[in-house]
Amino acid sequence: MNFEQLKPEIEKITQKTEGTVNDKLLSICTLLEKHIPYYxxxxxxFKNGDKNELKLGPYVGEPTDHTIIPFGKGICGQVAVSNKNFVVPDVAAQDNYIACSITVKAEIVIPIFVNGENIGQIDIDSNTPDPFTEADERFLEFVCEQVASIL
Structure with missing residues (x-):
């Protein structure tokens, strides 16, 4: 499935009346990991209460020890501070990178805004060097807008 084919699937998940928010987030993770080969x-x-840290929510992939990430640390922590998309074509070239797995070559992180506040983000690791394009950014911004509507 390409990004345009995935958009209605994302909308279907977020508009479902049954299931918890976490169920829907996990369904989105599963859909993306299954249909985009380099995800x-x-x-x-998500922001952990009033603390300046992020807490891991639903995810699909290898288990991670990084369940709490301080603001400013790693790619996710930097996005929590900058409020901007962060595309990393080569994680080995990043000084402030938290390694989750030796197989990860690239990462993209897109913030989620609710009422203008950065409350979380979608984080995607790829084992493929430099796979992310502007099309990934635009698609993931769409995903984050859909997610924001259920938070």
């Missing part, structure tokens, strides 16, 4: 780990991080 090898797909997960959500």
């Amino acid at each position: 090898n780990w797909v997960g959500f991080y």
